[in-house]
Amino acid sequence: MGSKVKRALQLAAIGGIMAGTMVLPTTAAHALPSNCSDIPYGNGWMANCNKGTGTFRAWARCYKIGRDTYTTRYGAWRTPVSDLVSIATCQSSEEVGGGGRQVQ
Template sequence: MRLRLRHAIAAAAVVVPLALAPTAAQAAPTSCSTGPEGGNGSYAVCTRGTGSYRAMVQCRQWFWPNYYYINYGPWQVPSNPVKSIANCNFGDSRQLYTVDLS
C-alpha cells in the first residue's frame, strides 16, 4: 500500500508541472514599443506574439503629499495592434512608463 502511494505521489509530481507549463498559445506579446503620450501619459503597442498588453504609467500627484500612483490603459492584442494609452489625472505628472504584458 505504501509503495502504491509513493508511486502515485511521484507520478503527480511529474504530471502537475507539465500541465502547468506554458504553451505557445500562452506566450507573451513581443516586438513592443512604448513612449510618452501627450504631456502626462504613455502608450504601448505590440505587433507579434499572443496574449495581451496594455500601457502603464506611474504618476505623481501635483499637490501635497505628492502621492505616487499607477494608471493602466485598456488591454489590446497583437493580432490587432492598437495603441493602449494610459494617462495621469489632470495636473499630475508622468514619472515613468512601460508596457504590462499578460
C-alpha cells in the same frame, strides 16, 4: 533472447510510451506579446506590441502636482493582432513620472 520475447518487450515498451502520452496533460504553447515599444505620450504613456499572442497594456506613474505621492494608471488590455495601442493617461491634476508596458 528468442524472437517472441523480443517482440513482447518491444510491444511492452511501445505500450508504456503510448500510455505515458495519454496520461500527460496537453498544454497549448503561449507566446507573450513581442516586438513591443513604449513611449511617453501626452500626459501619460503609450505601449504597442505587434507580434505574439496574449495581451499587453500601458502603465504610467502619475504624481500629484507638487507632491511626492503617485498613482499608477493603466491603459486598456490589447492584443498584438488588434493594431491598437494602449494608452495610460494621468489626470489633469497629475504629471507623468515614468511608465512602461505590462504583458501577459
